[in-house]
Amino acid sequence: xxxxxxxxxGQVYEVLPVAEAGGRGLSxxxxxxxxxxxxxxxxxxxxxVSAQQIAGTLDSLKPVGGGIRVDATxxxxxxxxxxxxxASIADFVSVLDVDWLSGMSFGLLPLHVADAxxxxxxxxxxxxxxxxxxxxxxLVPIDRLNAILVIAKQPTYLEAAxxxxxxxxxxxxxxxxxxxxxxQNRRAADVAKILGQxxxxxxxRPEAVDASVVAPGLxxxxxxxxxxxxxxxxxxxxxxxxxPSGFNSSISNSEPNSAATDSIMDSPLPRPVNxxxxxxxxxxxxxxxxxxxIIADDANNALVVLGSAQAHKTIESALKQLDVLPLQVxxxxxxxxxxxxxxxxxxxxxxxQSGDSTAILTAGASSxxxxxxxxxSYLFSSDNVIVAFNALKxxxxxxxxxAPSLLVLDNQTARLQVGDEVPIATQSAVxxxxxxxxxxxxxxxxxxxxxxxxxxxxxxxxxxxxxxxxEVSDVxxxxxxxxDSPTIQQRKIESTVSIQSGQTIxxxxxxxDRRENGKTGVPILGDIPLLGNLFSETDxxxxxxxxxxxxxxxxxxxxxxxxxMTEELRRKLSEVRPENQENGN
Numbered sequence: 001x002x003x004x005x006x007x008x009x010g011q012v013y014e015v016l017p018v019a020e021a022g023g024r025g026l027s028x029x030x031x032x033x034x035x036x037x038x039x040x041x042x043x044x045x046x047x048x049v050s051a052q053q054i055a056g057t058l059d060s061l062k063p064v065g066g067g068i069r070v071d072a073t074x075x076x077x078x079x080x081x082x083x084x085x086x087a088s089i090a091d092f093v094s095v096l097d098v099d100w101l102s103g104m105s106f107g108l109l110p111l112h113v114a115d116a117x118x119x120x121x122x123x124x125x126x127x128x129x130x131x132x133x134x135x136x137x138x139l140v141p142i143d144r145l146n147a148i149l150v151i152a153k154q155p156t157y158l159e160a161a162x163x164x165x166x167x168x169x170x171x172x173x174x175x176x177x178x179x180x181x182x183x184q185n186r187r188a189a190d191v192a193k194i195l196g197q198x199x200x201x202x203x204x205r206p207e208a209v210d211a212s213v214v215a216p217g218l219x220x221x222x223x224x225x226x227x228x229x230x231x232x233x234x235x236x237x238x239x240x241x242x243x244p245s246g247f248n249s250s251i252s253n254s255e256p257n258s259a260a261t262d263s264i265m266d267s268p269l270p271r272p273v274n275x276x277x278x279x280x281x282x283x284x285x286x287x288x289x290x291x292x293x294i295i296a297d298d299a300n301n302a303l304v305v306l307g308s309a310q311a312h313k314t315i316e317s318a319l320k321q322l323d324v325l326p327l328q329v330x331x332x333x334x335x336x337x338x339x340x341x342x343x344x345x346x347x348x349x350x351x352x353q354s355g356d357s358t359a360i361l362t363a364g365a366s367s368x369x370x371x372x373x374x375x376x377s378y379l380f381s382s383d384n385v386i387v388a389f390n391a392l393k394x395x396x397x398x399x400x401x402x403a404p405s406l407l408v409l410d411n412q413t414a415r416l417q418v419g420d421e422v423p424i425a426t427q428s429a430v431x432x433x434x435x436x437x438x439x440x441x442x443x444x445x446x447x448x449x450x451x452x453x454x455x456x457x458x459x460x461x462x463x464x465x466x467x468x469x470x471e472v473s474d475v476x477x478x479x480x481x482x483x484d485s486p487t488i489q490q491r492k493i494e495s496t497v498s499i500q501s502g503q504t505i506x507x508x509x510x511x512x513d514r515r516e517n518g519k520t521g522v523p524i525l526g527d528i529p530l531l532g533n534l535f536s537e538t539d540x541x542x543x544x545x546x547x548x549x550x551x552x553x554x555x556x557x558x559x560x561x562x563x564x565m566t567e568e569l570r571r572k573l574s575e576v577r578p579e580n581q582e583n584g585n
Contacts, residue, residue: 040080040083040086041078041079041080042078042079042080042086042089042090043077043078044076044077044078044079044089044090044093045074045075045076046075046076046077046093046097047097047099048097048098048099048101049096049097049104049106050072050075051070051071051072051075051076051077052070052072053105053106053107054077054097055068055070056107056108057096057106057107057108057149058077058089058092059108066080066081066082066085066086067079067080067081068089077089077093095570101151104151104152105151105152105153105154105155105157105158106149106150106152106158107149107150107158107162108142108145108147108148108149108150109147109148109149109150109161109162109165110146110147111146111147111148111165111169112169113169113170113309113313114168115146116141116142116143116145116146116147116148117141117143119141119148119168119169120139120140120141122168123139123148123161123165124137124139126164127157127160127161136152136153136154136157137150137153137161138150138151138152139151139161148161150162176307176308176311177306177307177308177309177312178304178305178306179304179305179307179312180297180302180303180304180305181302181303181305181315181319182300182301182302183301183302183303183319183323184323184325185323185324185325185326186322186323186326187298187301188296188297188298188300188301188302188303189296189298191296191303191319191322191323192294192295192303194322195294195315195318195322196294198318291307291311292305292306292307292312292315293305293307294315326409326411327409327410327458327555327556327557328407328408328409328410328555329407329408329410329456329458329464329553329554329555329556330405330406330407330553330554331405331406331407331408331414331456331551331553332405332551332552332553333402333403333404333405333406333416333452333549333550333551333552334400334402334403334549334550335400335401335402335418335450335452335547335548335549335550336398336399336400336547336548336549336550337398337399337401337546337547338392338396338397338398338399338545338547338548339396339397339398339399339543339544339545340396340544340545340546401418401450402416402418402450404416406454407556408454408456410456410457410458411455411456411457412455413453413454413455414453414454414455415451415452416450416451416452416453416454417447417449417450417452418449418450419447419448419449419450419473420448420449420475421445421446421447421448422445422446422448422475422486422488423443423444423445423446424443424444424445424446424485424486424488425441425442425443425483425484425485426442426443427441427442428440428441428442428483429442446488447473448473448474448475448488449472450471450472450547451469451471451472452468452469452471452549453468453469454466454467454468455467456553458501458555462500462501463498463499463500463501464498464499464500464555465496465497465498466496466497466498466499466505466551466553467496468493468495468496468497468507468551469492469493469494470492470493470494470507470510470549471490471491471492471493472490472491472492472510472512472547473488473489473490473491474488474489474512475487475488475489491510491511491512493507493510495507499553501553501554502552502553503552503553504550504551504552505550505551506548506549506550507548507549507550507551508546508548508549510546510547511544511546512544512545512546513544520536520537521536521537522536
């Protein structure tokens with residue numbers, strides 16, 4: 001995975017590039033043993049089907065940096081690669097190595113242009129009209145691979161299906177067609193904007209379209225795109241073109257008239273009727289070549305594309321890379337306020353100088369290591385969070401303000417706020433011609449309290465880069481001017497740290513020093529100037545507290561695509577399995 005592998009040499013594990021690892025440290029295991037750490041060899045015995053025959057269907061699952069070999073004499077498969085790759089291959093083989101496939105010929109036919117489901121229906125009709133025996137050929141479309149698994153009683157049927165699949169895997173010569181792509185993992189409007197920027201040559205300019213000219217349920221965001229084509233001309237788009245993995249697509253049942261669609265493509269975009277209701281769009285015209293019109297349907301989170309077959313093919317290729325399952329990061333935060341007594345008079349930074357951990361001093365928006373006041377961060381190399389809290393509770397008061405758990409997508413921002421919105425006067429105006437006119441103040445609301453913003457970024461190796469903004473603000477009375485508006489005392493740390501998934505980092509250094517004066521005494525007599533001090537007493541109280549934020553980030557990865565494909569194959573094979581086999585006969 002990620003171009004590297006782990007090789008075990010005795011009690012030492014080496015991390016090497018796949019190209020350099022070769023066969024080092026590979027120990028064979030049978031299909032029923034648990035896999036060792038890193039790359040290994042797995043021997044998979046077959047009971048019902050031929051190893052030579054099943055090997056051809058495994059080309060799409062060939063491991064990166066690994067491979068598959070056939071031992072025809074012992075009827076076994078020898079595969080080597082990572083644990084995930086070997087487990088996927090073993091699951092795939094277990095689906096095909098069943099008794100009812102014994103003596104059958106089967107093969108996997110990949111398609112490049114046409115849709116596997118559509119070609120499967122056409123092949124079934126061809127064999128039915130050709131007078132073939134009922135049940136002589138079984139066709140199982142595999143959507144994730146855009147391929148067809150052909151199971152035949154005779155090898156001749158398998159070869160005939162292969163030849164017909166090549167003939168059907170073509171595009172038509174008609175004009176532009178409409179196709180709808182259901183985006184699975186992102187916002188359709190965001191994908192449409194990226195496609196517009198991707199295929200633009202920089203000469204296009206944004207325009208505005210009134211929302212009233214767009215059909216109900218559709219966003220007015222639209223992109224006109226011209227795509228370069230090696231064929232050089234407009235080509236039609238037939239039903240059954242390849243479906244990209246990660247999103248679904250559907251096509252209109254009838255192809256629109258070529259002249260009509262060409263006139264639509266050449267027509268100018270509607271001009272705004274009411275500028276106040278207008279929405280910015282992109283009108284892209286990219287020289288000579290193919291053109292496509294893209295509309296984002298926010299209601300269904302889909303892309304509606306009008307274009308030729310080659311334009312659809314180019315857009316699908318881009319969508320395969322764009323519409324991928326994003327990673328998620330679980331942020332577990334603990335926000336506590338620690339009272340600083342004599343033992344903690346220098347702050348929590350000095351308290352954390354011992355133990356199995358690493359201290360990292362950071363300041364302001366800089367990620368460079370420094371020792372500037374008031375901020376610091378602290379990385380726990382083990383699960384010592386509870387230990388640290390217990391140690392603090394023994395010497396001072398610790399009050400947990402909040403302990404939330406946030407699940408956020410990779411490269412998205414999570415915001416946590418505990419506080420109030422405070423009105424602040426930002427501008428005052430008074431009439432210079434009428435002395436009796438009132439003063440008019442412009443008021444804005446400002447967020448105060450504890451504000452924490454986190455943006456995680458996960459790399460391929462599982463390292464989590466956290467952009468952290470931590471703010472503590474209090475509302476106090478303004479003493480520096482006569483402005484009738486409160487003052488916001490703000491303490492803020494902005495930093496970028498990198499930690500491994502599952503580690504915990506502590507952020508602190510935001511110290512608050514509260515000083516309050518209280519007066520008690522005899523009523524009336526205590527308010528007499530000069531003599532009032534004899535009948536009253538002034539109390540001065542104060543407290544120093546420090547805010548401590550503990551953050552633990554855990555990367556949550558989606559299911560493996562190869563396993564999902566194997567489960568799909570398992571389900572579809574159960575649908576075409578003979579009834580007598582299902583009943584155990």
